[in-house]
Amino acid sequence: MEVLIRKFKISDYEEVMNLWQLGRLPLKPQGRDSRAQLEQQIKFDQVIFLVAEKEGKIIGTVLATHDGRKGWINRLAVHPDYRRQGLGRRLIKRAEEELEKKGLLLVAALIEEDNPASMNLFVQLGYEPHPEIKYFTKRKFHGA
Ligand SMILES: CC(C)(COP(=O)(O)OP(=O)(O)OC[C@H]1O[C@@H](n2cnc3c(N)ncnc32)[C@H](O)[C@@H]1OP(=O)(O)O)[C@@H](O)C(=O)NCCC(=O)NCCS
Numbered sequence: 831m832e833v834l835i836r837k838f839k840i841s842d843y844e845e846v847m848n849l850w851q852l853g854r855l856p857l858k859p860q861g862r863d864s865r866a867q868l869e870q871q872i873k874f875d876q877v878i879f880l881v882a883e884k885e886g887k888i889i890g891t892v893l894a895t896h897d898g899r900k901g902w903i904n905r906l907a908v909h910p911d912y913r914r915q916g917l918g919r920r921l922i923k924r925a926e927e928e929l930e931k932k933g934l935l936l937v938a939a940l941i942e943e944d945n946p947a948s949m950n951l952f953v954q955l956g957y958e959p960h961p962e963i964k965y966f967t968k969r970k971f972h973g974a
Contacts, residue, residue: 833889833917835924838879840869845888846881853907860973878928882908882917890917894925894937901929901937906948918951940965 871877882890889912893905908917941948
């Protein structure tokens with residue numbers, strides 16, 4: 831499959847939102863997934879937002895970030911018509927490479943318990959599950 835992996839541009843915004851909706855990723859359109867916030871986020875050096883493009887259409891995304899100590903893989907999604915062809919694997923590996931270039935040697939991902947596809951994928955790539963860890967968040971407003 832001829833697929834180009836390139837940096838996200840803000841003009842990709844609508845297509846990416848559609849893809850995330852198709853992938854049932856939790857969306858915060860008034861918060862961190864708003865156009866304005868994404869436009870801000872991609873200005874940061876520690877935000878590596880990549881899209882997979884095939885014949886001009888966006889069919890995959892991955893957003894890698896880091897805090898100087900640990901890399902994180904977020905917003906991994908592959909269009910339903912292109913799944914099980916290795917693109918998810920390719921996007922994660924590319925995100926890892928970009929993080930390693932910045933010196934990050936530990937990469938983590940948060941995966942919901944009812945997502946065996948994603949869990950299998952990460953385990954296949956050598957990620958170790960940590961079921962003993964509980965995730966806590968605090969938000970300044972409900973849709974943040
Ligand atoms: C998870 C997701 C990104 C996988 O993308 P993909 O391109 O289909 O993944 P790959 O083809 O690279 O799959 C690699 C491996 O992952 C595992 N895997 C992928 N999809 C799977 C599924 N539906 N069920 C079980 N295992 C699955 C398999 O081990 C697979 O290897 P195999 O095809 O040789 O058996 C895709 O299903 C998706 O976009 N899901 C919706 C969004 C999402 O859940 N994102 C992750 C949030 S943490």
